[in-house]
Amino acid sequence: MAAKTQIALAGNPNSGKTTLFNHLTGSRQHVGNYPGVTVEKKEGVYSGQNEKVHIVDLPGTYSLTAYSVEEVVARDFLVTEKPQAVINIADAANLERNLYLSCQLLELGIPTVLALNMIDAARDRGITIDAGRLEELLGLPVVPIIARTGFGTVELMERAIEVARTSRAWQPVSISYGDDLDNLLIEMERLIETTAFLTDTYPPRWTAIKYIESDQQIIAKGQACNPELAAELSAKVTVVADHLRQTMDTYPEAVIADHRYGYIKSILRQGVLRQQFDSARLFASDRIDMVVTNRFLGPLIMVAVLLGLYHLTFTYGKPLQDGLNTVFGWLGGRVDQLLPAGHLKSLLVSGIIAGVGGILSFVPLIMLMFTGIAVLEDSGYLARVAFMMDRIFRIFGLHGSSVMAYIISGGIAGGCAVPGVMATRTLRSPKERMATLLTAPLMNCGAKLPVLALLTGTFFTQNKAPFLFMLTLLAWVVALLMARLLRSTVLRGASTPFVMELPPYRLPTFKGLAIHTWEKTWQYIRKAGTVILAISILLWAAMTFPGLPADTEARFDRQRQAIAQTYPEGTPQFNQELGALTAARNQLALENSLAGRLGLGLEPLSQMAGFDWRTNIALVGGFAAKEVIISTLGTAYSLGEVDPEASASLSQALAADPAWNPVKAMAVIVFIMFYAPCLVTVACIIREAGSWKWGFFSMAFNTGFAFAMAVTIFQVGTALGLAG
Numbered sequence: 001m002a003a004k005t006q007i008a009l010a011g012n013p014n015s016g017k018t019t020l021f022n023h024l025t026g027s028r029q030h031v032g033n034y035p036g037v038t039v040e041k042k043e044g045v046y047s048g049q050n051e052k053v054h055i056v057d058l059p060g061t062y063s064l065t066a067y068s069v070e071e072v073v074a075r076d077f078l079v080t081e082k083p084q085a086v087i088n089i090a091d092a093a094n095l096e097r098n099l100y101l102s103c104q105l106l107e108l109g110i111p112t113v114l115a116l117n118m119i120d121a122a123r124d125r126g127i128t129i130d131a132g133r134l135e136e137l138l139g140l141p142v143v144p145i146i147a148r149t150g151f152g153t154v155e156l157m158e159r160a161i162e163v164a165r166t167s168r169a170w171q172p173v174s175i176s177y178g179d180d181l182d183n184l185l186i187e188m189e190r191l192i193e194t195t196a197f198l199t200d201t202y203p204p205r206w207t208a209i210k211y212i213e214s215d216q217q218i219i220a221k222g223q224a225c226n227p228e229l230a231a232e233l234s235a236k237v238t239v240v241a242d243h244l245r246q247t248m249d250t251y252p253e254a255v256i257a258d259h260r261y262g263y264i265k266s267i268l269r270q271g272v273l274r275q276q277f278d279s280a281r282l283f284a285s286d287r288i289d290m291v292v293t294n295r296f297l298g299p300l301i302m303v304a305v306l307l308g309l310y311h312l313t314f315t316y317g318k319p320l321q322d323g324l325n326t327v328f329g330w331l332g333g334r335v336d337q338l339l340p341a342g343h344l345k346s347l348l349v350s351g352i353i354a355g356v357g358g359i360l361s362f363v364p365l366i367m368l369m370f371t372g373i374a375v376l377e378d379s380g381y382l383a384r385v386a387f388m389m390d391r392i393f394r395i396f397g398l399h400g401s402s403v404m405a406y407i408i409s410g411g412i413a414g415g416c417a418v419p420g421v422m423a424t425r426t427l428r429s430p431k432e433r434m435a436t437l438l439t440a441p442l443m444n445c446g447a448k449l450p451v452l453a454l455l456t457g458t459f460f461t462q463n464k465a466p467f468l469f470m471l472t473l474l475a476w477v478v479a480l481l482m483a484r485l486l487r488s489t490v491l492r493g494a495s496t497p498f499v500m501e502l503p504p505y506r507l508p509t510f511k512g513l514a515i516h517t518w519e520k521t522w523q524y525i526r527k528a529g530t531v532i533l534a535i536s537i538l539l540w541a542a543m544t545f546p547g548l549p550a551d552t553e554a555r556f557d558r559q560r561q562a563i564a565q566t567y568p569e570g571t572p573q574f575n576q577e578l579g580a581l582t583a584a585r586n587q588l589a590l591e592n593s594l595a596g597r598l599g600l601g602l603e604p605l606s607q608m609a610g611f612d613w614r615t616n617i618a619l620v621g622g623f624a625a626k627e628v629i630i631s632t633l634g635t636a637y638s639l640g641e642v643d644p645e646a647s648a649s650l651s652q653a654l655a656a657d658p659a660w661n662p663v664k665a666m667a668v669i670v671f672i673m674f675y676a677p678c679l680v681t682v683a684c685i686i687r688e689a690g691s692w693k694w695g696f697f698s699m700a701f702n703t704g705f706a707f708a709m710a711v712t713i714f715q716v717g718t719a720l721g722l723a724g
């Protein structure tokens, strides 16, 4: 006989565990106590066709948290005795509630078989369950049984023994708990893994979840094992718990429970559970979902909601932005008047005020977008969007959960590829995860958005909102096609069934919206004040030095004197001549600068896409951070400006420049959307993908692709005579 096979029975109270146990073991039972507690421990032997299996009946529990003695006993048995398999018995008539425990077994990763008990009673209540579909979605064997009659129990034991025999390693499933907790979990998991904290007993993510659930037993064990790390983990949880209380008026355990039920709901909804219902009994959330995720109405509602978001943002954001632009223009003018000519003035006016001001003027627009997104996210609607998009995403070899990574990266409006790339950690299949993290940076993140908005506002004034919406769609189409391409070439492989969480709808609180919006906006402003400021100054220096050779400067001086001698100072001719001369001088100085030489050096190539050397400078700066594109263009144009008094905004400067036209604008827009991700994102891709190769791949591949698109647009557009 082979080594002893041990299988545990786990399930909610009244799920029929005892009935099944008695049926399987007959009279071969032994009743004792679990050590140290008064909880009864029943053991027995099942005789199969050619083997005997040891079966342990665990106490009935709704959960595996240390809220009751039964729960502690049940999970201690699982993690210390490590039975080869668990039969999770669930009451099919109350499947939603029963699967809550199953969720936790999945998260623990122990090999499990799900026994759908009482299907007779369920059928009487008009409930039918597609066990095959459930099996596919949960990724574990599902067997319908009637414990009272023994129906299905032979198959159940066959499959349980098969699972036990396979003796694979535990495979914990990751359920997403929303942005706040997911990020926390990722951090905690890393700490737990690197210090091997309790890892011989529990999977790292499981320990982290228990800390978030303030599970006293795990916290005590952690304290004994590594007090320092235990304190650090608790401190991290406290921070996020406070944040949840402030923003959502909730606490971690509630968020976790919500998401587990969301996970279950979405499984049951994908063709698993059918019920002849009586609509009065449906919960409000489900009633809303019947409309909002309806196959036909759902997508229409989604498009309307997203279009509405753009419309609102532009209607109310644009005037505010213009106001801020005026303020910075005035400030630049004042500084210009007050300071004597020289490098300091040039640095302040052209480098700092133009650069940082250009970014800050987008704050109102971005705040409005973020508010809109926060409403969608906090209300639970965003999860529905992802749910609906799943059908489409499968076609492209991705997961429904990829949608979240896309949205976080800027798939709706604004966002950032850095958290987007990190959000792919919840994806189960490595191939789909790689495809998602390589394509998420193609979304229009919050840093690209201002550039796109600027160019749209300047060259496509008629239909700003629909045009930007179209750019968003374009990002999705390109990302999906790219994913499809990757999944059929370098990332070939089968797809895995997918499960998405559908948390219940809730009314966003004003405070929560305010905090979420402010957090994201502040991130943007802080970046403008630090990284962007530093890059602005560096680029200003690159655009200013080495300056013109002395003899050239002397020549301009002589010409200036000649003008002063020809025309009386202050007359229109004097101003015009002097202005033209200054422009010519500044232009020459910029061309001669470090950045100018680089921009010019690239011109022979970039002209294919219509990019002149000033645009090149800005795009090269954008490799560091996309925000820099605007500030660099601002610097390039204000340095070249004829009359600083007029201090026209960048948009006016571009509109007035004959080198720009709608075709070039479109080529630049497309290039910016798809070229290399910013440096921080690349670093993140390297870390997440675990190799330098993918970081370089995404830089080279994206830039090559973007350039090809830009060249095509420019050449075709020009040939069609659209360049005007």
Ligand code: GDP
Binding pocket: 011, 012, 013, 014, 015, 016, 017, 018, 019, 020, 060, 117, 118, 119, 120, 121, 145, 146, 147, 148, 149
């Ligand atoms: P436990 O609390 O999980 O041990 O559940 P029990 O085994 O005590 O069963 C709870 C109740 O469900 C009992 O009244 C059983 O007779 C009943 N029951 C168990 N299995 C079935 C089944 O397959 N169909 C029906 N209709 N009832 C069942």
Ligand code: MG
Binding pocket: 014, 017, 018, 019, 060
């Ligand atoms: Mg019982």
